[in-house]
Amino acid sequence: MTSLVELMDYDEVIEKYDPVLGLEVHVELHTNTKMFCGCANAFGGEPNTNTCPTCLGLPGSLPVVNGKAVESAMRIGLALNCEIAEWCRFARKNYFYPDMPKNFQTSQYDEPIAFNGWLDVTLDDGEVIRVEIERAHMEEDTGKSLHVGGATGRIHGAEHSLLDYNRAGVPLIEIVTKMIPGTKERAPEVARAYVTALRDLLKALDVSDVRMDQGSLRCDANVSLSPKTTGALGTRTETKNVNSLRSVERAVRFEMTRQAAVLESGGEVIQETRHFDESSGTTSPGRKKETAEDYRYFPEPDLVPIAPSREWVEELRLTLPELPWERRARIQKDWNLTDEVLRDLVNANALDVIIATVEAGAKPDEARSWWVSYLAQQANSKGIELTDLAITAAQVARVIELVNAGTLTNKLAREVVNGVLEGEGSPDDVIEKRGLKVVSDDSALEKAVDEALAAQPDVAQKIRDGKVQAAGAIVGAVMKATKGQADAARVREIVLARCS
Amino acid sequence: MTNDLIHATAAELAAKIHSGEVSSVEVTQAHLDRIAETDGKVHAFLHVDTEGALAQARRVDEAVKAGEQVSPLAGVPLALKDVMTTEGVPTTVGSKILEGWIPPYDATVTRKLKEAGVVILGKTNMDEFAMGSSTENSAYGPTHNPWDLERIPGGSGGGSSAALAALQAPLAIGTDTGGSIRQPGAVTGTVGVKPTYGGVSRYGLVAFSSSLDQAGPCARTVLDAALLHEVIAGYDHMDSTSINAPVPPVVAAAREGLSGDLSGLRIGVVTQFSGEGYQQGVARSFEAAVSQLKELGAEIADVSCPSFDYALPAYYLIAPSECSSNLARFDAMRYGLRVGDDGTRSTEEVMSLTREAGFGPEVKRRIMIGTYALSSGYYDAYYGSAQKVRTLITQDFAKAFENFDVLISPTTPTTAFKIGERANDPMAMYKADLCTIPANLAGTPAMSVPSGLSDEDGMPVGLQIMAPALQDHRMYRVAAAYEAARGAFGGPSL
Numbered sequence: 001m002t003s004l005v006e007l008m009d010y011d012e013v014i015e016k017y018d019p020v021l022g023l024e025v026h027v028e029l030h031t032n033t034k035m036f037c038g039c040a041n042a043f044g045g046e047p048n049t050n051t052c053p054t055c056l057g058l059p060g061s062l063p064v065v066n067g068k069a070v071e072s073a074m075r076i077g078l079a080l081n082c083e084i085a086e087w088c089r090f091a092r093k094n095y096f097y098p099d100m101p102k103n104f105q106t107s108q109y110d111e112p113i114a115f116n117g118w119l120d121v122t123l124d125d126g127e128v129i130r131v132e133i134e135r136a137h138m139e140e141d142t143g144k145s146l147h148v149g150g151a152t153g154r155i156h157g158a159e160h161s162l163l164d165y166n167r168a169g170v171p172l173i174e175i176v177t178k179m180i181p182g183t184k185e186r187a188p189e190v191a192r193a194y195v196t197a198l199r200d201l202l203k204a205l206d207v208s209d210v211r212m213d214q215g216s217l218r219c220d221a222n223v224s225l226s227p228k229t230t231g232a233l234g235t236r237t238e239t240k241n242v243n244s245l246r247s248v249e250r251a252v253r254f255e256m257t258r259q260a261a262v263l264e265s266g267g268e269v270i271q272e273t274r275h276f277d278e279s280s281g282t283t284s285p286g287r288k289k290e291t292a293e294d295y296r297y298f299p300e301p302d303l304v305p306i307a308p309s310r311e312w313v314e315e316l317r318l319t320l321p322e323l324p325w326e327r328r329a330r331i332q333k334d335w336n337l338t339d340e341v342l343r344d345l346v347n348a349n350a351l352d353v354i355i356a357t358v359e360a361g362a363k364p365d366e367a368r369s370w371w372v373s374y375l376a377q378q379a380n381s382k383g384i385e386l387t388d389l390a391i392t393a394a395q396v397a398r399v400i401e402l403v404n405a406g407t408l409t410n411k412l413a414r415e416v417v418n419g420v421l422e423g424e425g426s427p428d429d430v431i432e433k434r435g436l437k438v439v440s441d442d443s444a445l446e447k448a449v450d451e452a453l454a455a456q457p458d459v460a461q462k463i464r465d466g467k468v469q470a471a472g473a474i475v476g477a478v479m480k481a482t483k484g485q486a487d488a489a490r491v492r493e494i495v496l497a498r499c500s
Numbered sequence: 501m502t503n504d505l506i507h508a509t510a511a512e513l514a515a516k517i518h519s520g521e522v523s524s525v526e527v528t529q530a531h532l533d534r535i536a537e538t539d540g541k542v543h544a545f546l547h548v549d550t551e552g553a554l555a556q557a558r559r560v561d562e563a564v565k566a567g568e569q570v571s572p573l574a575g576v577p578l579a580l581k582d583v584m585t586t587e588g589v590p591t592t593v594g595s596k597i598l599e600g601w602i603p604p605y606d607a608t609v610t611r612k613l614k615e616a617g618v619v620i621l622g623k624t625n626m627d628e629f630a631m632g633s634s635t636e637n638s639a640y641g642p643t644h645n646p647w648d649l650e651r652i653p654g655g656s657g658g659g660s661s662a663a664l665a666a667l668q669a670p671l672a673i674g675t676d677t678g679g680s681i682r683q684p685g686a687v688t689g690t691v692g693v694k695p696t697y698g699g700v701s702r703y704g705l706v707a708f709s710s711s712l713d714q715a716g717p718c719a720r721t722v723l724d725a726a727l728l729h730e731v732i733a734g735y736d737h738m739d740s741t742s743i744n745a746p747v748p749p750v751v752a753a754a755r756e757g758l759s760g761d762l763s764g765l766r767i768g769v770v771t772q773f774s775g776e777g778y779q780q781g782v783a784r785s786f787e788a789a790v791s792q793l794k795e796l797g798a799e800i801a802d803v804s805c806p807s808f809d810y811a812l813p814a815y816y817l818i819a820p821s822e823c824s825s826n827l828a829r830f831d832a833m834r835y836g837l838r839v840g841d842d843g844t845r846s847t848e849e850v851m852s853l854t855r856e857a858g859f860g861p862e863v864k865r866r867i868m869i870g871t872y873a874l875s876s877g878y879y880d881a882y883y884g885s886a887q888k889v890r891t892l893i894t895q896d897f898a899k900a901f902e903n904f905d906v907l908i909s910p911t912t913p914t915t916a917f918k919i920g921e922r923a924n925d926p927m928a929m930y931k932a933d934l935c936t937i938p939a940n941l942a943g944t945p946a947m948s949v950p951s952g953l954s955d956e957d958g959m960p961v962g963l964q965i966m967a968p969a970l971q972d973h974r975m976y977r978v979a980a981a982y983e984a985a986r987g988a989f990g991g992p993s994l
């Protein structure tokens with residue numbers, strides 16, 4: 001079905017067109033309860049266990065707004081330098097879909113809780129660009145469909161579908177940027193940097209898990225091309241299913257080269273929703289709709305307007321935590337980092353985990369060393385983000401602590417980390433299971449040394465004769481015999497003592 | 501004895517049950533027997549919950565025997581409109597699309613009734629999804645007016661009002677979106693009250709039009725309605741539109757009214773609700789009521805509310821718009837009817853076939869009107885304009901209440917019409933709600949109290965009394981005073 005697309009060379013795209021970006025990010029709030037009912041807002045779980053008449057949309061049920069979610073929405077708005085509405089309402093967005101229990105989504109339409117803000121985004125080379133925020137509004141998530149049978153797991157060709165409403169009614173905040181023009185060849189990078197900055201901000205606000213892989217942060221990327229010759233606005237496409245920061249960048253870049261090729265061949269870009277394919281790095285058209293969607297928005301009559309008092313808004317402003325950029329400035333000063341080092345840490349997405357590791361007890365240098373070298377290599381070889389490694393900052397801090405205490409050598413410490421990454425439990429669990437403690441029992445070491453000396457009598461004699469450097473061979477033999485679990489320095493001391 | 505029990509008011513029955521003179525089981529059984537005897541003709545009930553009713557009656561009797569303090573209506577039977585969810589008891593809303601659905605939860609009104617020891621006899625017939633003025637739109641067949649079985653009992657709550665008139669229950673619950681409590685009350689010679697919007701929780705009321713729907717009490721006397729009003733009213737955190745304010749003192753007002761003195765009370769007669777289209781007998785009954793109110797000491801004058809002329813068209817945009825969204829959930833996915841799921845059809849096809857088969861013509865008509873009125877490009881002209889009319893109507897009420905304590909009008913332009921007479925003329929049907937709709941649009945309280953029988957056809961006529969928001973007690977006082985002055989007007993013979 002999908003015809004092969006001839007893509008335009010990226011440099012040529014930039015020569016002929018100006019890309020215009022727009023980003024819509026959906027964030028699942030991690031409130032205790034759902035947006036409009038008292039059900040637990042919990043990820044996973046037995047299907048349809050976190051449900052009630054309201055989030056199942058049973059006849060007669062009614063919504064009640066979760067005040068905590070409103071508060072989170074306002075804090076997000078404030079952190080994004082938005083104005084907070086003095087009066088706003090929910091609206092119904094009407095369309096039929098089986099995973100939406102009421103066949104309308106309770107959302108906000110022309111009266112969002114927060115609007116007209118901005119977010120400063122730092123690019124890889126340190127340049128800062130300001131992304132204007134159009135609005136941040138509240139809405140509810142849908143349930144999930146599981147299509148059984150059929151090859152693709154998508155609805156087409158499936159034998160039947162199962163519906164799980166545990167996610168139905170989970171609070172969502174949708175954050176929409178204004179059009180972002182003028183980014184030129186950096187458009188893909190700007191898109192990634194914006195989502196990264198937003199994710200870090202939301203994490204600092206502690207309003208969401210912000211896990212792109214789990215869907216608690218979802219990004220739709222709108223891209224259009226404006227021909228340099230005319231300057232006219234192009235037709236935009238909206239790319240969904242962009243599930244990682246890297247994908248944001250790839251999806252934007254792909255769309256630019258695809259749209260340019262379409263235009264170049266005399267075709268027209270179709271305004272449509274496209275689906276990003278992680279494995280091929282391409283986008284393909286979503287399901288064709290026979291008619292233009294008309295959501296028939298109207299004010300939600302089951303809810304009353306929200307009118308946050310200015311006192312409340314100012315109270316919330318005071319509760320804003322140290323924001324990521326403020327934190328970076330402070331850390332740079334405290335740890336005495338150069339601009340370049342700081343930028344590398346930020347670009348490697350390592351700063352927050354290093355800070356967390358330091359907060360868990362490690363020294364900044366030690367924490368940095370682990371995250372930017374060994375752990376960065378592991379993330380790289382797995383093709384995932386540093387922060388997606390299956391190890392916590394506290395666990396890294398614990399490993400560092402054990403090294404400092406002499407319980408682990410650096411080599412053993414790496415093995416412990418490997419065990420944690422492979423899901424064997426905490427560092428202490430791994431040490432226990434794999435038997436990875438430094439052999440510090442002198443009698444055991446003495447026995448191993450004696451055996452090594454006995455096995456290599458000529459080397460032993462050389463040491464006794466004062467050729468201290470020959471001790472290395474014995475130490476090596478002992479380390480081999482103890483599978484590297486001995487402290488080499490201590491072994492050397494014992495060898496020398498035995499031969500004196 | 502049985503005859504006495506079914507003729508008695510709720511207040512009288514409560515007194516007898518609480519003093520131990522009769523048991524709630526006896527009272528309940530007498531009404532169950534009456535239903536068994538008459539409902540073949542009337543068809544007021546869709547479901548009679550004999551076991552549930554008797555079990556609740558026994559609980560009340562035990563509490564009385566144990567000397568416990570019981571609430572004022574404990575042990576008294578009631579007919580519940582089938583629009584309120586009842587845990588474990590079928591709730592169809594008069595529609596095929598919910599045939600066989602057993603709700604897993606009680607509406608707040610249902611819960612309050614149960615907690616007050618009220619005995620729920622069963623669920624009453626209604627126009628499908630409360631859309632109609634005759635109960636002819638029920639998917640389960642029409643209800644007949646006990647005064648004349650050839651005639652409609654009003655709607656949508658025809659089942660509840662017919663049950664009262666047929667002496668099948670002394671109390672009933674209705675819901676009123678454009679007159680569905682008051683118009684049936686008027687044409688069956690019973691009392692029907694639409695409280696202030698937000699006065700009674702809508703949680704568990706299967707929505708027709710969320711911004712207009714309001715549950716309220718139905719009874720044969722004003723005092724009984726007031727007693728029931730106080731049981732079901734009050735703030736509910738499950739309904740965001742519920743008003744967090746004390747329940748208006750309606751029982752005290754009804755008792756005060758029974759003294760028969762209305763001196764100094766200012767009553768406005770809404771001039772828009774008279775003239776062409778008003779049946780002679782209805783007009784004469786209304787004039788007689790005005791004279792009686794004057795005799796009770798009220799000061800009466802005309803008042804014009806010009807925007808009321810636009811209430812009907814505004815209503816027929818707002819209510820269908822909201823219903824087109826509210827009824828979207830009936831899609832065969834989670835509950836109720838499912839048609840065409842034979843393994844070959846898509847989800848969309850099953851949804852479509854189910855809705856085609858499950859909804860009746862009036863429901864479909866309103867869903868289509870509402871879908872159109874909300875669609876982009878038409879929203880401002882239809883839904884938007886209708887909301888502006890709503891504001892104007894609210895302002896007209898506010899202006900009128902600057903000079904008057906309550907407003908009055910006939911409840912309906914005509915007495916009960918014949919079954920089938922308007923079935924193919926929706927506009928004629930819609931006009932039955934001409935006088936009742938403004939109060940729904942403004943969210944203000946209004947009630948219908950019987951004003952005797954029309955001298956031309958011998959059918960009951962209703963007097964509508966309207967009050968400002970949260971002043972529900974004002975209309976109870978007037979209604980009780982008028983009821984005492986009016987005296988008895990007989991009842992239907994079945």
Ligand SMILES: [Zn+2]
Nearest residue numbers: 037039052055
């Ligand atoms: Zn729920």
